Structure formats: C-alpha cells, structure tokens
Amino acid sequence: MLSSSTSTLRLHQPTRPHRHHPPAPAAGGATHLASPRRWRGHAPGAASPAPLRARAQRIRALDAAQPFDFESRAAGLLEEHQRLKIAIVGFGNFGQFLARTFARQGHTLLAHSRTDHSALASTLGASFFTDTHDLCECHPDVVLLATSILSAEAVLRSLPVHRLRRNTLFVDVLSVKEFPKNLLLSSLPPDFDVICTHPMFGPESARDGWDGLPFVFDKVRVGDCPARRARAEAFLNIFEREGCRMVEMSCAEHDAHAAETQFLTHTVGRMLAMLELRSTPIDTKGYETLLRLVDNTCSDSFDLYNGLFMYNKNSTELLNRLEWAMDSVKKKLFDGLHDVLRKQLFEGSPHAPNVSSSNVRK
Secondary structure, three states: OOOHHHHHHHHOOOOOOOOOOOOOOOOOOOEEOOOOOEEOOOOOOOOOOOOHHHHHHHHHHHHHHHHHHHHHHHHHHHHHHOOOEEEEEOOOHHHHHHHHHHHHOOOEEEEEOOOOOHHHHHHOOOEEEOOHHHHHOOOOOEEEEOOOOOOHHHHHHHOOHHHOOOOOEEEEOOOOOHHHHHHHHHHOOOOOEEEEEEEOOOOOOOOOOOOOOEEEEEEEEOOOOHHHHHHHHHHHHHHHHOOOEEEEOOHHHHHHHHHHHHHHHHHHHHHHHHOOOOOOOOOOHHHHHHHHHHHHHHOOOHHHHHHHHHOOOOHHHHHHHHHHHHHHHHHHHHHHHHHHHHHHHHOOOOOOOOOOHHHOOO
C-alpha cells in the first residue's frame, strides 16, 4: 500500500506542460517506494516512460480500492480471531452432529471417545485422540463435554485437566443442567471457565438446519478479562451464526421447563412405541404426528431417556402428574359408561335402586 505522503507526491502533478522524469536510481537499479509496486529508472537516451496522467490514474485506482481491501482484510482477521480450537470429549452421535457445523465454520477440532472414530473424524478434518493426555497437551481453547448424562462424571474425572491451560473454557451440552453445573464447579480448578448449554435439537429435528431452533445457555463462570469474555462469546457465536434462538437461562429454570418439554415428550413417545403403532391407509395428520414422535424419541438411546429421569429432580413429580392425568381421564370415561349402563338396566323399572356412581364397582 502506498503511504499517504507518497500518494500525494504522485497524484498532485504540476500544471505546467513539461515532462517530469522520475528520480535517477541509486546504484543498483530500481527506485523503491513504500509500496509493493516498483518504479524503474530510465537510462539517458532510453525510451521515455508512459505518460504521467496514465500513471496517476493507475495509482488513483489503487488508492480507491484500498478501503475495500482494508474492510475485507479486517473482516477476515476478525473471523480468524473468532476461530477456536475445540476438543470434543464424547465423539458419539451428538458430538459428531455438532462437529460437522464446527468444521464448516472453520474451527480446529480435536476429538476423543471410548470408541475409535478416527476414520470419521478425519473426514471432518478433526484430529482423533485415544489418549486424553495427548488431547489435553494440544491446549484447546474449549473442551466440549458431549458424553451421555450417565457417564459424564466418570469421563470428566478421568481427564488430566492439569495438562490444560489454567483458564480453559469447559462447555457441556447435556440435556439436564443443574447436574453438570455442580459437577463442573466441583471438579475443575477455580480458574477454569464454565458455560452450561443445551442445544434443544438433534440430528433428527435439525436435519434441515438450526435456524430458529432454541439454544439454551448459562454463563456459569467466565473470567473478568477481555480475552476470556471474547472466547466465551466466540463459542456462543457458533450457534448464533447458524440462526439459533439464543435463550440465556439459569440451570435450575432450564430443568424445571425441560421436565415438561423434553422428559414428558420422551415418555409419551416411548409409551406409544410400546403399542407398536403402524401407519395405516387412513392416517390422520394427528396420527402421523404421533408416529413421528415415536421415531424422534426412540432414535435416541435409552441411556439419554434414563438420564433425563435420574438427573432432573423434576422428573419424578412429572411422572406422578402424568399417572394422575391418565387415571382422571379413565375415571371420566368409565363414569360416563356406568351412567349409560344404569339407564339401560333400570330405566322404566319402578323398583330401580338409587345407585350412585361411587357405589358402582369398577
């Protein structure tokens, strides 16, 4: 890029109509300006250079493009600054699902899992590690815990966190939130940052993209320095860039809502699966919705469903409410049935006993 002073010298040409020659070169040949362009000197008697007006026009064109080049370069630097080195611990179905988007956005990926997924990791440009010591020695910016709920504690306690940088960011994507929050705070050094998140979608529900889907997060502990805050925002920006609906919510509030929005959904889906429902030639839209619910819930492992029950204290209460609701509906149905039967048995009979529904044996 030409410096402003050099550009001024070249652009402001004298108005007198005389030929202006560039300064003679130093011993060695060409004269260099503060630019990647080079102006070459001309020996006496050699052909004269191109007209100065044409040269000035070329320089003006170069200067005019500089602001756009600067903006493009600045945007590139910003994007590069927001790229993270992310270690995914638990490279199963959901970890791989997230990794595809991380890789597409240009983040560096490391992966670890009990099962050898090195071949699949290589297709995503990720480095797969069977030894967690080697993984931690790569000093990732973010360690993403994507294990099952049931194995999270054992996996976290097996990590050699002393090999990580002392302010590494830990993020979990488990479907319950208070349990991993307490686990991370009690297991990690106090200088480590912690964000608890829950992408409220998966490979089935987000097969067409993440746009509009809810992403819940709680910045449990983020150090009060610009670099650590920027790193946390850069991670959250991954989901924001994909169009997720960003929902900041405490872990306790999340679990209270998730018992209804997630555990209830999985419970109903698995109950319907026990009925072995099949498509028929006269399916209604509502019935098709139930079949899709079975597919979506039963495509997840039973460990996930069991974890939703075991590690969310609101789940037991919801099961009791669900059982009460079923009994209430049954009672209403049978009470109506008994009323019909009584009318059929005793209507018109002069000696029909006055029997209340509470005395009818169910």
